[in-house]
Amino acid sequence: MKHDGRVKKAAASKESAGKKAMRRPKARQCAALPCRRDADGALSVLLITSRETRRWVAPKGWPMPERGSAGTAAREAFEEAGVLGVVSSPAIGRYVYEKRLSPKRAQRVEVEVHRLDVIEELAEWPERSQRTRRWFTVREAAEAVEEEGLAALILAIA
Numbered sequence: 001m002k003h004d005g006r007v008k009k010a011a012a013s014k015e016s017a018g019k020k021a022m023r024r025p026k027a028r029q030c031a032a033l034p035c036r037r038d039a040d041g042a043l044s045v046l047l048i049t050s051r052e053t054r055r056w057v058a059p060k061g062w063p064m065p066e067r068g069s070a071g072t073a074a075r076e077a078f079e080e081a082g083v084l085g086v087v088s089s090p091a092i093g094r095y096v097y098e099k100r101l102s103p104k105r106a107q108r109v110e111v112e113v114h115r116l117d118v119i120e121e122l123a124e125w126p127e128r129s130q131r132t133r134r135w136f137t138v139r140e141a142a143e144a145v146e147e148e149g150l151a152a153l154i155l156a157i158a
Contacts, residue, residue, distance in 0.1 A: 025096050025110035030069045031060035032077035032087065032116040035157065036135070045141035045154055046118065048081045049132045053100070056134075056144040060111055073114040081133050082125030085118040092157065095149025113153055 034046035047056040059080035064072045070089040077083050091112045098106040136144060138158040142151040 025108040027099070027107055027109045028063060029060045029099075029109050029111045030063055030072035030076065031058045031111045031113045032073040032081075033058050033092065033113050033153065033157065034077055034081060034083045034085065034116045034118050036118045043138055043158060044135045045138055045157075046081055046083060046133055046135050047141055047144060048134075051127075051130050054132075055146055056141075057147075058111075058113065058145075058150060069112050070114050073112075074116060077116050078122075079126045080131060082122040082128060083116065083118045084120040084122070085116045088115040088117075093149075093153045095147055095153060097147045097149070111150075113150070115157060 036044050036046070038044055048059055049055065050057050059073075059076040061072060061076040061080075063069065064075065067075060068089075069091060070087045074085070074087040077085070077087075092115050094110055094112050096108055096110050099109045100106050138154060142154040145151050145154070
């Protein structure tokens with residue numbers, strides 16, 4: 001009987017370790033949180049739709065080592081949202097989300113977020129035909145995104 005108890009305990013411990021490993025992000029992305037001050041001084045946040053699910057998200061992508069995290073975030077803001085500006089370094093924070101790789105596969109990804117103070121909004125940009133962009137109040141932006149960690153970062157910039 002002692003052997004059975006040890007086997008069950010070892011199995012439970014192994015299962016617990018496996019769950020912890022699954023919770024730890026194995027991948028990293030860099031994101032921009034484009035912001036501007038409106039005429040009345042209120043802060044607005046620019047969000048874009050994801051290509052496949054059409055959810056509201058921040059522009060983000062896989063790290064480009066030659067650009068660094070802040071440079072990658074600025075590049076993604078240009079490609080996905082058509083905005084140029086001054087990017088913060090260091091990052092304003094991080095959040096974790098489940099990136100859908102296929103209908104049956106997802107991967108936990110940690111996203112390093114950089115504030116981008118928008119200087120120019122372009123009429124044409126690389127992913128214009130694939131996404132919608134929209135300016136939100138801080139509160140509206142936090143409510144529009146699904147990722148709780150991103151919502152918290154949006155509220156924190158106010």
